[in-house]
Amino acid sequence: MRNGTSAIVALTFTASLVTAPAAAASTPQCDSKPVRTALKALEGIGASGISVTVKSPHCGVWNGGIGLADLKTGRKVVGNEHSRLASNTKTWVATVVLQLVGEGKIKLDDTVDDYLPGLIRTEHYDGRNITVRQLLQHTSGLPDYLDAWDDLEAHRWEHMEPLETVRQALTLPPPDDANSSDFSYSNTNYNLAGMIVTEVTGRGIGTEIEQRIIKPLGLRATYWPGDRTTLPKPDLRGYVDRDGTLLDRTEWNTSGAGASGALISNGADTTTFWSALMAGKLLAPPQLAEMKRTVPDISAGERYGLGVERYETSPGFVTWGHSGHMESGHKLRNAVTDDGKRAVTLLIGSESFDSDKVDAIMGNLIRDLR
Secondary structure, eight states, rough: OOOOOOOOOOOBBOOOOOOOOOOTTTTOOOOOHHHHHHHHHHHHHHHEEEEEEEEEEETTEEEEEEEHHHHHHHHHHHHHOOOOGGGGGHHHHHHHHHHHHHHSOOOSSHHHHHHHHHHHHHHSSSGGOOOOOHHHOOOOOOOOOGGGOOOOOGTTTTTHHHHHHHHHTTSSOTTTTTTTSOOOHHHHHHHHHHHHHHHHHHOHHHHHHIIIHHHTTSSSSSSOOOTTOOOOSSSSOOOEEEETEEEEEOOOOOOTTTTGGEEEEEEHHHHHHHHHHTTTTTSSEEEEEHHTEEETTTTTTTEEEESOOOEEEEEEEEEEOOOOOOOSEEEEEEETTTSSSEEEEEEBBBBOOOHHHHHHHHHHHHHOOO
C-alpha cells in the first residue's frame, strides 16, 4: 500500500504550464509558480514517469507529465494516461458503503455476520464481533490475504473471487499489531466490504461504483476491469525493480484485488472524484463526518478514517487522500483540501522512488496553491 524505495531512472520533463489569460486588476490571478517548482522537484524522485493533475481555485485543473509512460518506446507522459488506482479504490468503496448507510441499508455498527452470516467463524476470528466500521477503518483484526501468497507474480493471470481471498486470509494467524481497537491495514477488510455491498444491493461493487459515482460525476476514464489484464490507451506502463532492473508488469489480472484495489482511472477523473467527495457532493454531512473520524496509523505516522488517510504536513494544515500500490508497479499519491478546492494527484509508473521526497513536494505544493 505504502512507500517504495529509491531507484535511479532518467526523467524527461514533458509538461509546460499555460499562463492564464490576463484578468482585471481586482480578479485573483493564476500563479503557476508552485506547480512549476513542484514539477522540477519531481524530476529527481527516481520514478520512470509521473502523470500529474493539479487543481487550484484560480488556475483550474491542469494535467501534465514528467518522464516516460513507456520506457520501451520512449513515449512521454502527457497527463491523460490510464493507470491502476490500487488502494485508492478503497475510498471509492467506502463512499458507496456510506451512501448505503445514508439510505438506511447498512449500519456502520452492524456486524459482518449480520450481512454474511457464518462466513467468519474460526479459532481466531468471529464475524459476530467485527463491525462494518471496523472493516472500513482497518480495526477488524483480520489479516491481509496477500500475506498468504509467497509469490505474487505466480497469481498474475489468475481470476479470483473476493470470497477466495477472504478464505485465504482466515487461514492466517492474527497480525501482531491487531486487536479490537488498533489499526492494522488489511486488504481483506475491503473485499469483505464489497461483498456486503453485493449482499445488500444485489449488484457487484464495480457496478455500484459505476452507478453511484462514475456516471453522476461524468467520469470517462474510470472503470472496473474485471478480468481484463490490459490498460486502456494511452496507458502508464508499470515497472517493478528486480535487482536493479526495471521490468514491465503492466498487464495483470486484478480480479482478486476487487474492492481493495481494482479500479482503473486517470488523474483528471481521480481528482474530480476526490474534489466532489470533500466538497460534500457524494455524501451527506453525517456520513462525510463519519468518514473523517480517524484512528492513529502508527506505522505510517498518519491517521486513518473510513477509507481515507489524513495528512498534516504542517501544523494546522490538513489534507486527505489515499495512497496506492499495485503489484504491477503502479503507485498513486494524492492530497485534497477539506473543501475540495485544491488537489494534487500523482499516478506513478514505477514502484521504486524516493517516497519521502514525494510527500514533501506534494505537501508544499498543495499548501501553496492559490
